[in-house]
Amino acid sequence: MLFHVRMRVRLPHDLDPGVVERLKREEKERAQQLQRAGTWRHLWRVVGQYANVSVFDVDSADELHEILSTLPLFPYLDIEVTPLTRHPSALDPT
Numbered sequence: 021m022l023f024h025v026r027m028r029v030r031l032p033h034d035l036d037p038g039v040v041e042r043l044k045r046e047e048k049e050r051a052q053q054l055q056r057a058g059t060w061r062h063l064w065r066v067v068g069q070y071a072n073v074s075v076f077d078v079d080s081a082d083e084l085h086e087i088l089s090t091l092p093l094f095p096y097l098d099i100e101v102t103p104l105t106r107h108p109s110a111l112d113p114t
C-alpha cells in the first residue's frame with residue numbers, strides 16, 4: 021500500500037543544539053535505512069519550508085503508524101497522511 025505523507029518539522033527554538041543535532045542525525049540514519057529497504061520510496065524537500073513530502077510503501081496503515089511514530093523527530097512533526105491508489109490512466113504499474 022502506498023501512502024503520501026507530508027511532514028512539517030517544528031523544533032522548539034529553545035531545544036538544546038546538541039539534542040537537535042543528534043535528532044537530525046538519527047532521523048537521517050532511520051530515513052536512509054527505510055529507503056534502502058524500499059519502504060520510504062520518495063523523500064522530497066518542500067521548497068521554502070522545513071517540510072518534506074514522502075511516499076511510503078507498507079503493508080498496512082498500522083505499519084505506517086508504527087514507522088512514523090518511532091521516527092526520532094516524531095515529537096516535533098506535524099504529519100498528514102493520504103492513502104494512494106493506482107490511477108487508471110497511469111502508465112507506471114507501480
Ligand SMILES: O=C(O)CC1=CCC(=O)O1
Pocket residue numbers: 027029047048049051070071072093
Ligand atoms: O528534514 C526533514 O524533512 C525531516 C526528515 C525526514 C527524514 C530526514 O532525514 O529528515
